[in-house]
Amino acid sequence: xxxxxTGFGLSVIxxxxxxxxxRNLACHYxxxxxxxxxxxxxxxxxxxxxxxxxxxxxxxxxxxYSVLANRGVAAPPSNRDIGRILILGAGVFLTGLxxxxxxxxxxxxxxxxxxxxxxxxxxxxxxxxxxxxVAGSYTSVICFAVTVGWVVLICNAINLxxxxxxxxxxxxxxxxxxxxxxxxxxxxxxxxxxxxxxxSLFGFLIFNFNPASIFMGDSGSLFVGFLLSSFVLSEQPxxxxxxxxxxxPLVCFALPLTDVMLSVLRRFLNxxxxxxxxxxxxxxxxxxxxxxxxxxVAILYGVSAVFSILSxxxxxxxxxxxxxxxxxxxxxxxxxxxKLRYHEFMEVLRPRSIPLLKRRRLAxxxxxxxxxxxxxxxxDPRTIAILLExxxxxxxxxxxxxxxxxxxxxxxxxxxxxxxPLGAHWRHSDARLTIPLHxxxxxxxxxxxxxxxxDAETPVLARIELIRTVLRRSLVQGLQNAxxxxxxxxxxxxxxxxxxxxxxxxx
Numbered sequence: 097x098x099x100x101x102t103g104f105g106l107s108v109i110x111x112x113x114x115x116x117x118x119r120n121l122a123c124h125y126x127x128x129x130x131x132x133x134x135x136x137x138x139x140x141x142x143x144x145x146x147x148x149x150x151x152x153x154x155x156x157x158x159x160x161y162s163v164l165a166n167r168g169v170a171a172p173p174s175n176r177d178i179g180r181i182l183i184l185g186a187g188v189f190l191t192g193l194x195x196x197x198x199x200x201x202x203x204x205x206x207x208x209x210x211x212x213x214x215x216x217x218x219x220x221x222x223x224x225x226x227x228x229x230v231a232g233s234y235t236s237v238i239c240f241a242v243t244v245g246w247v248v249l250i251c252n253a254i255n256l257x258x259x260x261x262x263x264x265x266x267x268x269x270x271x272x273x274x275x276x277x278x279x280x281x282x283x284x285x286x287x288x289x290x291x292x293x294x295x296s297l298f299g300f301l302i303f304n305f306n307p308a309s310i311f312m313g314d315s316g317s318l319f320v321g322f323l324l325s326s327f328v329l330s331e332q333p334x335x336x337x338x339x340x341x342x343x344x345p346l347v348c349f350a351l352p353l354t355d356v357m358l359s360v361l362r363r364f365l366n367x368x369x370x371x372x373x374x375x376x377x378x379x380x381x382x383x384x385x386x387x388x389x390x391x392x393v394a395i396l397y398g399v400s401a402v403f404s405i406l407s408x409x410x411x412x413x414x415x416x417x418x419x420x421x422x423x424x425x426x427x428x429x430x431x432x433x434x435k436l437r438y439h440e441f442m443e444v445l446r447p448r449s450i451p452l453l454k455r456r457r458l459a460x461x462x463x464x465x466x467x468x469x470x471x472x473x474x475x476d477p478r479t480i481a482i483l484l485e486x487x488x489x490x491x492x493x494x495x496x497x498x499x500x501x502x503x504x505x506x507x508x509x510x511x512x513x514x515x516x517p518l519g520a521h522w523r524h525s526d527a528r529l530t531i532p533l534h535x536x537x538x539x540x541x542x543x544x545x546x547x548x549x550x551d552a553e554t555p556v557l558a559r560i561e562l563i564r565t566v567l568r569r570s571l572v573q574g575l576q577n578a579x580x581x582x583x584x585x586x587x588x589x590x591x592x593x594x595x596x597x598x599x600x601x602x603x
Contacts, residue, residue, distance in 0.1 A: 100280075100291045103161065107295020111153030115303045118149045119310040127197075137260070137383065142308060144196045146300050147316025151189045153296040158182070161288065178285045180219045181326040184212045188251070188322045192315035202371040205318070206248065212322060213247035214240075221329045223342060247325045253352030254321035255314060256359060260379040261306035262393050265297045267351055268320050270400035274348035274407045275327050286327050293323055306389045324349075343418075347425060348407035351400050354378070354429055358438070365440040367459040381436040402428070439465035460558035463487040468570035475577035477518060484571070485520055491558045492550045494521025497533070497571075499544040514579075525549035531564055533572050543575055 122128055122143030130141040191208040194200055216222060222243040258264035272294045279286035297320065303310050312320075328345040346353065355378050363370050382392040406421045433441065443461050467487035474480055488495050496519030529548040535541045546568065550556055 100287065103157065103288060103291045104295040104298075106160075107153060107157045107292045108299040110156055111149060111296040111299025112302050113299075114153045114156075115146060115149040115300045115310060118145050119143055119303060122310070137389070142311055144311045144313035145193075145315070146304060146310045146312040147189065147192055147196065147314070147319055149310075150296045150300050150312070150316045151186075151319055153299060154293055155182070157292045157295070158289065161292070177219075177221050177330040178289050180221065181216070181289075181323065181330065184215045185319055185322050185326065188212050189315055189319040192313065192318040196313040196315050200314075205314070206371075209248045209251050209318070209322070210244055213244035216247065216326060216329060217243045221326060223329065223332055243329065246329070247322065249353070249356065250325035250328075250349060251318050251321035253349065253356045254324070255317040256377060257352045257355050257379065257396075258312055258317045259377055260383070260389050260392055260396075261308035262301055262304050263379060263396055264312055264317055264320075265301045265304055266393065266397050267400045268324060269294055269297055269301075270397070270404045271324060271348045273404050274344065275324065275331070277408055278331050278344065278411065279327070283331055286330050289323075290327060293320070306393065343413065344407050344410050347410060347421065348404050350403040350406075350425060350429070351378075351396060354433075358433065362438065362440045365444065365458050366462055376438070378432075378436065381438070399428070399432075439469065460487075460491045461562055463490060464558060464562050464567050468566045471567075471570035471574040474574050475581045477575075477578050480571070480574045480578065481518055481520070483574075487567075488548065489522060491556055492548045493523040493525035494549040495519050496521075496547045496549075497544060497575075498547065500542050519547075521549060523551075525551050527552040529560070529563075531568055533568065533575070535572060535576065543572065546571065 122145050127145065128141035128143045131137075131139065188208060191200060191205055195205060217240050223239055223246065254264055254268060257267055272290050276287055276290045276294075279290060281287075300310075300312070300316070304312065359374075359377065360370060362376060363372060363374070368374075379392050379396065382395065383389070387395070403425070406425060409417050409421050440458075440462050443458055443465060464487045467483045470483045471480060474483070484495055484497075496517045498517050499514050527550050529550070531546040531548070533543040533546055535543060548563070
């Protein structure tokens, strides 16, 4: 164990020095990136080249140990599998590095991940359990698909959770505990490599923990994800007849894999591209609950630690161990997802829910629920207009909020934004839904009316009941918030005057 501790300590020193150097050089040459979308939660430009320090630190210590091993000074850090893994991993790293510097299309990164997984399979680093459990002549095809799918899945899982300072590196470190425990004493090449990678990540984490001065970037997340997935494959007994080789890593990677699963389901239900980006990952939802970045990371570190311990309980699987582990795992995921209150699942699980096969009808309802959640939190009329436009443009031809002439603020000073309708329209329409807006008070003073314009010949897929209840209440709350803060000057978007259809339909 002394050799492992020495390798870990040396990797930490080398990686921390390289991370410091890469950060300073990136800032000096203007390579730090400012936030490019509302998904990015950092406020100032931060370099995204931490993967370069992780890769260079890992390779430097690995090569040093290899030289010392050839001279009989140290134990060899590698076997034939590790050499193949690093060659393929270098290609994955370079793809991520190019993406960090100039940008790469999502399909190209996916193609590189598939190619790297294919290279592992034909190098003999793969899952073989399907060859003994699956009957028929397509067992090699199934094993190939499972192997490549595993590599792609872990690469993207680590990439997706890299959204909060220190989260991806910390979650990967907890997963390495299980990988090391499986390899130590059996596969010293994998064990040594895991230790060196752990040290490289820890040295980087010193600068990546909140407030981070450098990010891992795609070069780091894809490289780390590829190495972790490859180490798991390298640990698989050749031609094993046991599923435990897949069960243990699935549990230890449960946090990032759950995030991937939720992302795929959410985007499917919304009708969005599976490769698209959003701001509703697990860490984003925890931040939305009011937690700080450090609190979010502490919670998810704890979850990762529990999953790692559960995976260690499956090293010698039996019914007595599998059932409790599965029960704890499923309960944690179920109650965790429920606490995060994803609008997509709330809509699907409601009574008399629309079947998943008709997800075209689910997307408008999900958009309304998301907008309603935002309306309750805002106090800016311009944001209210943007949220309404975002959730209504899929189903309706326009909208307008007409304020009552008797409605005034509590201090009897009417804000400027109440002096004209708030609305927009995109297409001509000949029908209108009218929804009265009343304050959430005892007397229920009327604010005005929400008009939704649509084509009478086209059925509305969104549930009108949802608009009349959830969206209406949230809109009133948002208007109340805006009124309480008395915005007197508001820069509205370039909305056109609302239409005046001749066939109103009262709701």
